[in-house]
Amino acid sequence: MAVVAVRQPGDRVHALAEHCSHLAGPLSQGILEDGCLRCPWHGSTFRLTDGWNITGPATAPQPAFDTRITDGQVEAQLRT
Ligand code: FES
Numbered sequence: 198m199a200v201v202a203v204r205q206p207g208d209r210v211h212a213l214a215e216h217c218s219h220l221a222g223p224l225s226q227g228i229l230e231d232g233c234l235r236c237p238w239h240g241s242t243f244r245l246t247d248g249w250n251i252t253g254p255a256t257a258p259q260p261a262f263d264t265r266i267t268d269g270q271v272e273a274q275l276r277t
Pocket residue numbers: 217218219220221222236237238239240241253254255
């Protein structure tokens with residue numbers, strides 16, 4: 198699954214599914230604001246920590262991943 202990863206201060210990394218839950222917009226081309234990622238197509242915003250859809254038009258959260266950094270590589274596992 199394609200993911201978008203965002204590195205925060207302190208080497209904390211958040212990862213969400215790349216394709217927006219609304220109409221599959223490319224979240225890696227979105228805008229970071231207030232701990233959220235805004236989709237570049239229609240403006241839905243998803244919280245980085247858990248993928249919750251803060252604003253629509255998306256009506257579903259974005260799949261979120263648990264992450265860790267091992268030997269300089271970011272590893273991500275879909276959160277269940
Ligand atoms: S595709 Fe992301 S808000 Fe529509």
